[in-house]
Every structure is written in structure tokens, then in C-alpha cells.
Amino acid sequence: MKPYPPLCQNQAILTETEIVLDGRVSELRRISAEVAKFCREHSLSEDVEFDLNLVLEELFMNSVNHGGCEGMENAAQVRLQLLSGEIVAEYADRGRAFDPFSAPEPDVDAPLNERPAGGLGVHLVRQTMRDWNYRRDGEWNRTTMRRNL
Amino acid sequence: MIETTEAAKSGWWVVSVKGRADAEAADQLESALRAAIEAHPKVAADMAALDYISSAGLRAVIQAARAAQTKSSEFAVCSPSASVQKVFKMSGMQHILTIHGELPC
Numbered sequence: 001m002k003p004y005p006p007l008c009q010n011q012a013i014l015t016e017t018e019i020v021l022d023g024r025v026s027e028l029r030r031i032s033a034e035v036a037k038f039c040r041e042h043s044l045s046e047d048v049e050f051d052l053n054l055v056l057e058e059l060f061m062n063s064v065n066h067g068g069c070e071g072m073e074n075a076a077q078v079r080l081q082l083l084s085g086e087i088v089a090e091y092a093d094r095g096r097a098f099d100p101f102s103a104p105e106p107d108v109d110a111p112l113n114e115r116p117a118g119g120l121g122v123h124l125v126r127q128t129m130r131d132w133n134y135r136r137d138g139e140w141n142r143t144t145m146r147r148n149l
Numbered sequence: 150m151i152e153t154t155e156a157a158k159s160g161w162w163v164v165s166v167k168g169r170a171d172a173e174a175a176d177q178l179e180s181a182l183r184a185a186i187e188a189h190p191k192v193a194a195d196m197a198a199l200d201y202i203s204s205a206g207l208r209a210v211i212q213a214a215r216a217a218q219t220k221s222s223e224f225a226v227c228s229p230s231a232s233v234q235k236v237f238k239m240s241g242m243q244h245i246l247t248i249h250g251e252l253p254c
Binding site: 025026028029032046047050053054057058061108109110111112113115120121123124127128 | 208215
């Protein structure tokens, strides 16, 4: 008898990968290596690889720089799921409870001397992914988001 | 990881940037661009070999543009890849940077 594949919102999960990260900037190298491996194994495009790197870096660096995750062991977890026609990415960290999507959108039309320093990272996440959603789950901040293939 | 090489070309000082402009490399990128802007009146960042940029890399480029503005010198960004261009566009960088499809020199 053939086992049923695991389901995510009634769609079969074709494959998934999980990355556990310590709270330090050098972990970006591991994010990029794991994302590259995931994309190569499943013949995903360079655009998908670029976008996953971008959104994971932005969320991870927010946790390290502003969420209190700096220096923390097992500070964050990434789960990438390949479904039919889309990728579901979940990013979780054990930092302070914070909804990244509660921050105001930066004015990307502002001239050089009026540009605020922050807010650009989450703006890139919003622009790159869809259906992003945040929830606090015990000691974890969990963000899920999707990208079409 | 980022590598920069520099050369004079037709009146411009060209800083060629290779690799990934992520949070780990952003300080190095900002230092290289600011040092070039400090030393030369016309600086172009050649991004043809830049594979990746995040908001941290963008901030490095924005800081360099600010330094150039303060000094009233010229600063241009050249030949970004399609992916890097996409990040520029999402961030409205076209409003604050001079971006050339090819090297200005």
C-alpha cells in the first residue's frame, strides 16, 4: 500500500527542508548554501533562489539586529516546502515577540536625504512574497509566506 | 563574500564589485565605495559581477551616494544584473541613484 503524501492546506508537500540557525551574521552563508541546494535538487530557477535568499536574510537579520537573537544558539528555523506550483517558506525565531508586518511601509519615492535607515528589509519581503502571515507561537515568532514558481 | 577591484577609465574611477552584497559584506562594500569617493571626483560602481544584494547592501550603496552628495562629486551605478535591478526597483533606488545600463566611461 502506498502511503499518502503529507498535506499542507490539502496540497501534497512534494519535499521540504529545514535549516536551524544560530544568531550570528555568518549564518547567512549557511542560508545561501542550503537554499542553493534546495533549488538545485528541485530544478528551481535562479530567480526563486535569489528571492528565497533575500527574504530569509531580511527576516533573519531583523531577528539578529533588533529581535534579541544575537549570540543565541538555535535562534531561528527555516522550513521550505515545495508544493505543486509554489513554495511555502516558514521563518521562525525565538526573539522578542514582534510582528514584522506591523511596521509602517517606508517611502521608497523619497529623495536621498529623506530616506529613513530602516524598514526596507520587510518592504522587500512584502514585495517578493505573497500571503505573508505572522503569529506568536509560545516562545517563537512564526512568519509564513508563499511564492509562485 | 565580496571582492572589489578598482581602475581608472576615461575620467571615471571604476569600482568593480563581485559576489554577494549581503549583511556580512555590507560594511566592506560601504568602506570600499566611500574610500573611492573620498579620493576621486567621479566614481562608478560596476555591478556586472554582483550576484546578489539585500537591504544591507542597498544601505551601503545609499551611504556611498550620500557621501558623494556631501562632497558634490559624481557617483554612478552601472550594469546591475536583472535580479539586482529588481531589488533596486522595489526600493525606489532609481529616484536616488544614477543607474547606467553600461559603464558611463
